[in-house]
Amino acid sequence: MEATIKKPNAEAVDYSQAEVNRSLTPEDKIRFLRDMMRIRKFEQVAANYYQNKRMVGGFLHLYIGQESVAVGTLSLMGENDHCITAYRDHGHALAVGMSMNECMAELFGKSTGCSKGKGGSMHFFAPDKHFWGGHGIVAGQSPLGLGLAFGLKYKGLKGCCMSYMGDGAVNQGVFHESLNLASLWNIPVVYIIENNGYSMGTSLERSSAIKNCLAERAEGYNIEWDMVTGDNLYEVRAKTKVAMDRAHNESRPTILEIATYRYEGHSVADAKKKVYRTAEEIEFYKTYHDPLRLWRKQLLDEGVITEECAGKIDREARDEAEASAEFGMGSDYPREQDILSDVYYEVDRGTEAGRTGKHFFSE
Amino acid sequence: MITYLEAIREAQAKALADDPRVFIYGQDVGAFGGAFKATKGLAKEFPGRVLDAPLSEDAIVGLAIGAAIDGMRPIVEMQFADFSTVGFNQIVNHAATHFWRTGVPCPITVRLPSGGTAGSGPFHSQCMEALYATYPGLIVMTPATVEDAYSMLLEAVAIDDPVIFCEHKYLYYHLKAEALPTEAMPVGKARIARAGRDLTVVAYSAMVHEALACAEELAGEGTEIEVVDLRTVKPLDTDTVLASVARTGRLLAVGEAWPWGGVNAEVVARVASDGFALLDAPPRRLNAKDTPVPFHPNLWGTHRPTARSIAVAVREVLSQ
Ligand SMILES: Cc1ncc(C[n+]2csc(CCOP(=O)(O)OP(=O)(O)O)c2C)c(N)n1
Ligand SMILES: [Mg+2]
Numbered sequence: 001m002e003a004t005i006k007k008p009n010a011e012a013v014d015y016s017q018a019e020v021n022r023s024l025t026p027e028d029k030i031r032f033l034r035d036m037m038r039i040r041k042f043e044q045v046a047a048n049y050y051q052n053k054r055m056v057g058g059f060l061h062l063y064i065g066q067e068s069v070a071v072g073t074l075s076l077m078g079e080n081d082h083c084i085t086a087y088r089d090h091g092h093a094l095a096v097g098m099s100m101n102e103c104m105a106e107l108f109g110k111s112t113g114c115s116k117g118k119g120g121s122m123h124f125f126a127p128d129k130h131f132w133g134g135h136g137i138v139a140g141q142s143p144l145g146l147g148l149a150f151g152l153k154y155k156g157l158k159g160c161c162m163s164y165m166g167d168g169a170v171n172q173g174v175f176h177e178s179l180n181l182a183s184l185w186n187i188p189v190v191y192i193i194e195n196n197g198y199s200m201g202t203s204l205e206r207s208s209a210i211k212n213c214l215a216e217r218a219e220g221y222n223i224e225w226d227m228v229t230g231d232n233l234y235e236v237r238a239k240t241k242v243a244m245d246r247a248h249n250e251s252r253p254t255i256l257e258i259a260t261y262r263y264e265g266h267s268v269a270d271a272k273k274k275v276y277r278t279a280e281e282i283e284f285y286k287t288y289h290d291p292l293r294l295w296r297k298q299l300l301d302e303g304v305i306t307e308e309c310a311g312k313i314d315r316e317a318r319d320e321a322e323a324s325a326e327f328g329m330g331s332d333y334p335r336e337q338d339i340l341s342d343v344y345y346e347v348d349r350g351t352e353a354g355r356t357g358k359h360f361f362s363e
Numbered sequence: 364m365i366t367y368l369e370a371i372r373e374a375q376a377k378a379l380a381d382d383p384r385v386f387i388y389g390q391d392v393g394a395f396g397g398a399f400k401a402t403k404g405l406a407k408e409f410p411g412r413v414l415d416a417p418l419s420e421d422a423i424v425g426l427a428i429g430a431a432i433d434g435m436r437p438i439v440e441m442q443f444a445d446f447s448t449v450g451f452n453q454i455v456n457h458a459a460t461h462f463w464r465t466g467v468p469c470p471i472t473v474r475l476p477s478g479g480t481a482g483s484g485p486f487h488s489q490c491m492e493a494l495y496a497t498y499p500g501l502i503v504m505t506p507a508t509v510e511d512a513y514s515m516l517l518e519a520v521a522i523d524d525p526v527i528f529c530e531h532k533y534l535y536y537h538l539k540a541e542a543l544p545t546e547a548m549p550v551g552k553a554r555i556a557r558a559g560r561d562l563t564v565v566a567y568s569a570m571v572h573e574a575l576a577c578a579e580e581l582a583g584e585g586t587e588i589e590v591v592d593l594r595t596v597k598p599l600d601t602d603t604v605l606a607s608v609a610r611t612g613r614l615l616a617v618g619e620a621w622p623w624g625g626v627n628a629e630v631v632a633r634v635a636s637d638g639f640a641l642l643d644a645p646p647r648r649l650n651a652k653d654t655p656v657p658f659h660p661n662l663w664g665t666h667r668p669t670a671r672s673i674a675v676a677v678r679e680v681l682s683q
Pocket of ligand 1: 021136137138142165166167169170196198199200266390418420442446449
C-alpha cells in the first residue's frame with residue numbers, strides 16, 4: 001500500500017533542517033503536539049456525544065487522521081494571512097485559536113456556539129482570527145479564498161490566503177476558474193488540497209483523471225505546485241513556508257497537495273466505511289502514518305518531551321474537550337423568537353434602511 | 364411495507380429494466396448506493412448504467428442534457444437539492460429552453476432530495492421547487508405519497524420534457540405504504556387528499572402530511588378542512604384548486620419553501636384573480652420563515668410550517 005505520494009523525482013530531504021523548522025523552540029514543538037491532540041480529543045468527545053444521542057444530530061465530519069495538515073500549515077499563519085476551508089473544519093478552527101467551548105457549543109446547536117446554533121458542525125468561523133470558515137458547498141469556498149487574497153493585494157498588505165479543499169473538490173469548475181484568475185492576476189493565494197484519498201465513498205482513482213497527481217494540474221495554469229507528505233509535520237511546515245513566501249514576496253499562487261487520511265466515515269452518519277475501503281487500509285494508516293503518533297515519537301526521540309509530559313498533554317486535551325462538552329450541554333438553547341435576527345445587517349443595526357425593516361421580511 | 368425512499372429506488376430499478384436508454388448519474392450512486400441509499404444495489408444489478416460522478420454538478424447536468432438530446436433517458440441524482448444550484452445554469456438555460464430553441468426535446472430527470480430534516484442546516488435543507496417552476500420548459504414534481512413517489516418518477520423518465528423531481532427527505536423513512544401502485548393519476552392533476560367543507564388547504568410534498576394532521580385535529584373541534592395535494596407544482600392544477608375553493612369559500616396555501624414569489628404566492632394569485640367571487644375571506648399562505656434554514660432542531664421546528672402553525676393560520680382565516 002502506497003501511503004504517501006511524492007512529487008516525481010523528489011529527493012529525500014530532512015525537513016527538520018529547513019530554516020522554518022530549525023528556528024523552532026522546544027516549546028513550539030510541544031505546542032504543535034498539544035494543538036493536534038486538542039483537535040483529536042475534541043472530535044473524539046464530540047463523536048461520543050453524537051453517538052450517544054446527546055448531541056442534536058445533523059452532520060459531523062471528523063478530521064481525525066488529518067490533524068497535522070491544519071496544525072502544520074496554520075502554525076505559519078501571520079498577522080495578515082487568512083484561512084478558509086470546507087465543511088471538515090473543526091481542525092482548522094481550533095488551529096487558528098477558536099476555543100473549544102464556542103465550537104463544541106455549536107455542535108450542540110446552543111446559543112453560545114460560534115454560529116448561535118444556526119450553522120452547526122460545517123459552519124465554524126472566526127473573522128477576528130481571519131478564519132473565514134467552514135463551507136458546506138463543495139469547492140464553494142475556493143473563489144472566496146481567491147477574493148480574500150485579492151483584497152490583501154489590493155490594499156497593499158503583505159499576506160496570503162490559505163484556501164483548503166478536499167481531493168474531490170478539485171473537480172468543481174469553480175476551482176479551475178479560480179486557478180486561472182489566481183495566475184492571471186498574480187494573486188497571493190495558497191490552495192491546499194487535503195488529499196485523503198476519498199470524496200465520500202468515491203476513491204480518487206474513480207473521480208479524478210490525472211497524470212501523476214492532482215496538484216500537477218497547476219501546470220496548465222502556470223502555477224507552482226508541490227506534493228507534501230502530510231504525516232510529517234516538518235515537511236508540511238517547510239513546504240507551506242515556501243508557498244507562503246512565494247505569495248508574500250512574489251504575489252504568486254501555489255497549489256500544495258498534502259497526502260493525508262481520514263480514519264472515520266465521511267460523516268458520523270456514514271458508518272459504512274467498509275463499502276468503499278477495507279478495515280486493513282484504515283488500520284495501516286493508523287499504525288504507520290498517524291500524525292500524532294509520529295510527531296510524539298519525533299519529540300521523544302529529540303528529547304523534547306518525556307513519556308510523562310506527553311501523557312499530560314493527552315490528559316489535559318481530553319479534560320478540556322470534556323469540559324467543553326459540559327459547557328455545550330449546559331448552555332441555553334437558541335431562542336425561537338430570535339429566528340428573524342441576523343438575516344439583514346441593516347435591520348439588526350436599526351439603520352435608516354433597516355428601520356423600514358418590516359419590509360425586509362415577508363412576515 | 365415499502366417506504367417512500369424504497370419506492371424511489373424501485374421506480375429507478377424499473378426504469379432501468381424497462382428502457383435501455385435509461386442511465387443514472389450522480390455522486391456516490393454506484394457501489395455506495397447514494398447518500399440516502401436511493402440507488403442501493405442498482406449498480407450491481409445494471410452494470411455500466413449507474414455511474415459515479417465526480418464533484419462537478421455543472422458538468423453532471425450538462426452531460427445529461429447532451430446524452431438526452433442524443434436519445435438517452437438520464438436520471439441525475441443531486442446529492443442534495445441545495446447543490447443543484449451549482450448545475451443551475453445548465454438546467455434553466457440549456458435544458459429548459461432546448462425544445463423551444465431546436466425542436467429537439469430534452470428528456471432528463473433531475474432528482475432533488477429536498478426539504479428539511481432536523482439538524483441539517485442551511486445548505487442541506489432547501490426547497491427549490493419555486494425556483495425551478497419559474498422557468499418555462501421545466502416540469503416540477505413534488506410527490507407527497509409513496510405511491511406518487513413511485514409512479515411520478517416513472518412518469519418523469521417517460522416524459523419528453525426536463526423534469527425536476529423534488530423528493531422530500533423527511534418522507535424518505537417516515538412514509539410507508541402497503542405496496543407499490545399499479546395505476547396512477549395523470550401528471551399535472553391535483554388530488555383531494557381529504558375532503559372537507561370549511562376551508563381549503565393547498566399543499567404539496569411533506570406539507571400535505573402536516574396539513575392532514577392539522578385537519579385531523581381540527582375535525583375533533585368540528586372544523587372540516589379539505590386538503591388538496593398539488594402533486595406537481597408545475598403544471599399547477601388550478602381547476603382542482605378552484606373547484607375546492609368553490610366548495611369551501613376559504614383558502615390557505617401551505618408550503619415549506621420561502622414565501623417570496625413561491626408556489627403559495629402563485630396559488631393565492633390564481634385563486635384571487637380567477638376565483639375572487641368564490642372567496643368568503645382573504646386567501647392566505649403559510650411558508651417557512653423568511654430566513655436561511657437553521658441548524659438546531661428547535662429553530663428548525665419553528666422555521667417550517669407544522670400542523671400546529673397551520674392550525675393557527677386556519678383559525679385566522681376561519682375567523683374572517
Ligand atoms: C456542490 C456540492 N456537491 C456535493 C456535496 C456533497 N458532498 C459533501 S462532501 C462530499 C465529498 C467531498 O470530498 P473531498 O473534497 O475529498 O473532501 P473530504 O470530505 O475528503 O474532506 C460530497 C460529495 C456538497 N456538499 N456540495
Ligand atoms: Mg477527500
